[in-house]
Amino acid sequence: MVEVSMRARILLVAFAVVAAAQFARADSPSVTAVLSNSEAVVGETVELQIKVTGPGDAQAPEEIPVEGLEIYRTGEDASSEIKFGAGGLRVTRSVTYTYTVLAKSAGTFTIPPQTIRVGNSSLPPTPALTLSVADSPSRAFGSRPGSNKQSMTPTELAFAELVVPKKTAYVGEVIPVVIRVGFFVQGEVVESPVIDTQGLTIEKLQMPERPHIQNINGRQCRLYTFKTAIAATRAGRFQIGPAQVNTVVLAPTPQRPRVRRPHWPPDFPDLDDFFNDPAQQEKLIVKSKPVALEVKPLPPNAPPSFSGAIGNFTMTSDANPKSMQVGDPITITSTISGRGNFDRVNAPVIKDDRGWHKYPPSSKFKQDDEVGISGTKTFETVLSPNEKKQALPVLAFSYFDPAKEGYETLRTDPIPITVEGGAAPPGPSAAAARSAPVPAGLTAAVNATPVPAAKPADILYQLTDLGRARSFAPIYARTPFWIAQLAPLVLLLGFVGWTIRQTRIGDRKRQRIAARQHEVSHLLRELRHGDVSPQVYFSQAARVVHLKTALARNINPNAVDAETVAKTFDLNENERTQLRRLFERSDELSYSGTGNGAETISKDEREEVLRFVENLRV
Amino acid sequence: MKFRNAERQLAGIHTCLMMQLFCFIGTFAVISPAVAQSTAQFAKANQEFAVGDFKAAIADYEELGRSGQNTPNLFYNLGNAYFRQKDFGRAILNYERAVALERHHPEANANLSIARDEAPALELQPSWLERYVQFASVNQYSIVAAVAFWLGILGFATLIFARRRSATMTTLSIWCLLLFAAAVGAIYALERGSNGHALAIVTGKNVQARLATAETANSVLALPPGSEIKILSIRGDWIYAALPNNLRGWIPAKDAERVGL
Numbered sequence: 001m002v003e004v005s006m007r008a009r010i011l012l013v014a015f016a017v018v019a020a021a022q023f024a025r026a027d028s029p030s031v032t033a034v035l036s037n038s039e040a041v042v043g044e045t046v047e048l049q050i051k052v053t054g055p056g057d058a059q060a061p062e063e064i065p066v067e068g069l070e071i072y073r074t075g076e077d078a079s080s081e082i083k084f085g086a087g088g089l090r091v092t093r094s095v096t097y098t099y100t101v102l103a104k105s106a107g108t109f110t111i112p113p114q115t116i117r118v119g120n121s122s123l124p125p126t127p128a129l130t131l132s133v134a135d136s137p138s139r140a141f142g143s144r145p146g147s148n149k150q151s152m153t154p155t156e157l158a159f160a161e162l163v164v165p166k167k168t169a170y171v172g173e174v175i176p177v178v179i180r181v182g183f184f185v186q187g188e189v190v191e192s193p194v195i196d197t198q199g200l201t202i203e204k205l206q207m208p209e210r211p212h213i214q215n216i217n218g219r220q221c222r223l224y225t226f227k228t229a230i231a232a233t234r235a236g237r238f239q240i241g242p243a244q245v246n247t248v249v250l251a252p253t254p255q256r257p258r259v260r261r262p263h264w265p266p267d268f269p270d271l272d273d274f275f276n277d278p279a280q281q282e283k284l285i286v287k288s289k290p291v292a293l294e295v296k297p298l299p300p301n302a303p304p305s306f307s308g309a310i311g312n313f314t315m316t317s318d319a320n321p322k323s324m325q326v327g328d329p330i331t332i333t334s335t336i337s338g339r340g341n342f343d344r345v346n347a348p349v350i351k352d353d354r355g356w357h358k359y360p361p362s363s364k365f366k367q368d369d370e371v372g373i374s375g376t377k378t379f380e381t382v383l384s385p386n387e388k389k390q391a392l393p394v395l396a397f398s399y400f401d402p403a404k405e406g407y408e409t410l411r412t413d414p415i416p417i418t419v420e421g422g423a424a425p426p427g428p429s430a431a432a433a434r435s436a437p438v439p440a441g442l443t444a445a446v447n448a449t450p451v452p453a454a455k456p457a458d459i460l461y462q463l464t465d466l467g468r469a470r471s472f473a474p475i476y477a478r479t480p481f482w483i484a485q486l487a488p489l490v491l492l493l494g495f496v497g498w499t500i501r502q503t504r505i506g507d508r509k510r511q512r513i514a515a516r517q518h519e520v521s522h523l524l525r526e527l528r529h530g531d532v533s534p535q536v537y538f539s540q541a542a543r544v545v546h547l548k549t550a551l552a553r554n555i556n557p558n559a560v561d562a563e564t565v566a567k568t569f570d571l572n573e574n575e576r577t578q579l580r581r582l583f584e585r586s587d588e589l590s591y592s593g594t595g596n597g598a599e600t601i602s603k604d605e606r607e608e609v610l611r612f613v614e615n616l617r618v
Numbered sequence: 619m620k621f622r623n624a625e626r627q628l629a630g631i632h633t634c635l636m637m638q639l640f641c642f643i644g645t646f647a648v649i650s651p652a653v654a655q656s657t658a659q660f661a662k663a664n665q666e667f668a669v670g671d672f673k674a675a676i677a678d679y680e681e682l683g684r685s686g687q688n689t690p691n692l693f694y695n696l697g698n699a700y701f702r703q704k705d706f707g708r709a710i711l712n713y714e715r716a717v718a719l720e721r722h723h724p725e726a727n728a729n730l731s732i733a734r735d736e737a738p739a740l741e742l743q744p745s746w747l748e749r750y751v752q753f754a755s756v757n758q759y760s761i762v763a764a765v766a767f768w769l770g771i772l773g774f775a776t777l778i779f780a781r782r783r784s785a786t787m788t789t790l791s792i793w794c795l796l797l798f799a800a801a802v803g804a805i806y807a808l809e810r811g812s813n814g815h816a817l818a819i820v821t822g823k824n825v826q827a828r829l830a831t832a833e834t835a836n837s838v839l840a841l842p843p844g845s846e847i848k849i850l851s852i853r854g855d856w857i858y859a860a861l862p863n864n865l866r867g868w869i870p871a872k873d874a875e876r877v878g879l
Contacts, residue, residue: 359840362840364836380863459733460698462698466682
């Protein structure tokens with residue numbers, strides 16, 4: 001039995017899993033690629049992540065050949081996400097491939113689009129990514145002085161460097177800017193760097209969590225990297241910087257000439273080293289060199305759907321639900337990913353919105369880097385078809401690509417949908433509605449019809465009857481409802497009480513019957529012994545007859561007479577005579593005293609009476 | 619002696635009947651002028667509506683509502699007045715109130731549909747369970763639940779005290795209690811569903827549902843006036859609500875009103 005139960009459970013679970021799998025929908029496959037940092041210096045590494053969402057057996061390349069860069073795959077992380085939504089169970093599987101990119105030489109490098117293979121087919125290629133590699137700051141400083149503490153200058157204690165990957169840009173284009181502050185001695189940044197950016201807008205500087213150690217010309221340097229982004233509001237020549245940073249450093253104190261003590265052992269350290277502080281804390285302002293930037297205006301003849309987005313973007317779209325009635329809402333989710341000024345990225349434009357009712361879109365932005373240049377902006381636009389449609393309208397998104405120096409327009413493929421029902425026919429005019437009021441029944445019938453039913457163009461007439469006031473509270477929240485529950489409660493209690501009483505009455509009757517049966521058997525036992533006086537004997541015999549008759553007819557034994565006994569046991573004439581004689585003897589002996597009659601009963605007479613009494617049966 | 623007793627009994631019945639009659643007349647005397655006054659004010663508001671003075675009509679209808687005259691027809695007429703004022707959010711709110719009081723109010727249902735098209739308002743999609751159980755109202759389910767509960771309990775009480783247990787009685791009792799459970803489930807689904815007691819209507823204009831309780835927070839969904847929302851919680855001046863298209867977000871409390879009063 002247990003085995004059968006276990007099997008049934010296993011089958012149930014298997015069925016549930018299969019059923020869930022039937023309803024589960026996987027996301028459409030997509031590939032994204034993002035660099036952890038779009039700027040680096042020679043010798044530094046950045047991380048490249050390629051995320052494949054959808055299929056589970058994707059094959060990513062082990063290495064990506066780019067002149068001047070070394071790119072190797074260093075990790076793979078798979079994850080699944082299950083979402084319950086209006087469209088049912090949605091399972092999203094994704095694999096993130098991590099590559100380490102080592103900058104070997106200075107310059108601007110393009111990591112080409114990568115094609116991810118899934119079985120025999122290929123997914124859409126990743127977008128091309130640009131990495132700007134600046135020269136190592138060690139070159140700016142040239143050859144470092146030696147380790148002689150006495151001759152160190154402020155620039156040898158700390159330095160600031162402004163890294164701007166581009167020398168020319170377009171109006172509105174977001175340019176990432178990095179400020180690197182390095183310390184060759186113990187020191188830290190007191191305040192965020194300040195950059196002189198007249199005519200440019202600048203994002204808030206992101207404070208680094210902790211410095212990283214880098215070897216510059218054989219000297220260990222603690223490097224703080226601040227990231228921000230700038231954009232020009234007009235065309236012209238601009239100077240970015242200098243960047244100014246307030247720091248505190250532990251500068252080495254000048255060493256005094258040592259006086260050698262003659263009695264001091266040669267291998268022991270000098271006492272001066274214990275009592276003299278070898279370094280002192282100093283406030284130090286470090287400045288970087290300014291960088292020139294030439295800003296060009298955007299070319300004319302921008303496409304109609306251009307909203308000011310500048311950068312490099314890709315667009316995908318999806319719609320839910322894909323089957324609906326005329327008038328039902330459908331949500332189009334457009335996802336724009338890439339690098340650029342996302343604050344100017346607006347929702348894609350619907351090319352042909354005839355037959356559609358459009359609602360204002362909502363948006364949310366998920367940035368992939370610290371300054372918000374790279375990321376994904378998702379727009380949700382609700383449309384409602386006014387008539388039968390085969391596909392969603394085409395969405396267009398235009399942006400200016402600074403690399404190609406031209407406008408690009410992305411268009412979605414028309415997503416096929418099923419819209420059932422016809423267009424709403426024009427209804428009666430307001431005047432008609434007022435002059436010929438629609439009967440209540442007819443209106444109700446119109447409303448009972450599903451969505452494509454005809455709707456009047458104007459509202460119906462005013463009602464003149466105020467009607468009865470009602471409560472918004474549901475009936476179960478009102479006091480009368482609970483008072484009304486007292487009626488069935490009382491009925492239930494009454495029923496239970498009546499049943500209990502009936503049971504008790506039944507019990508008393510049973511007890512009485514049992515007592516009479518017990519008395520009968522007791523008297524018969526005594527009659528069989530026969531060692532009692534005739535008065536008692538006949539009295540007991542008569543009592544047995546009374547009791548047996550009372551038990552048979554369910555009456556009081558004292559109300560039993562000879563005739564009742566004869567009728568109850570259907571006695572013949574001979575038996576009736578016996579009965580009469582028994583009752584007469586019993587009465588005679590009871591009422592006339594013990595002197596009358598014999599002292600004892602003969603054995604024959606006793607047996608005759610006993611046989612008669614025992615044979616009384618219904 | 620017998621005659622005297624009978625006379626006393628008759629006199630008692632007579633006194634009781636007279637007291638009941640006085641009570642009835644007294645209640646009627648108090649209520650009747652109030653009803654007449656409400657009817658007169660309703661007629662006045664209708665007259666104002668007919669001559670195009672929608673503001674005055676709205677004021678009179680609102681005053682009637684505040685005095686406790688929560689009738690479907692009052693909310694319907696008030697909805698019409700707001701519709702004429704092009705305040706589709708409040709028009710839809712009042713049509714919804716009329717429908718909440720009387721599910722099959724034909725005029726309110728018809729005008730609600732028109733107002734939604736005009737707004738154009740977004741609607742909450744009912745869950746599959748709600749779609750199945752909405753053929754009856756919460757009140758009807760409540761009555762069914764109460765009757766089924768008591769029948770089931772009576773059946774089980776009979777079974778407990780009976781000498782012979784009838785299979786039919788056992789089956790009927792179980793069915794009654796199952797029906798009770800189903801009715802309670804239906805009440806729960808309807809009350810917690812898209813048309814439950816938490817239903818509210820967006821009455822403000824240019825309302826944006828946001829990710830957080832700040833005007834600067836990212837927008838989740840733009841809600842045209844008359845859009846349905848389900849209030850999940852209230853924090854200060856903000857409402858956290860379930861929105862159409864299975865979204866959730868915060869909207870200012872002043873921009874939405876509950877349908878149930």
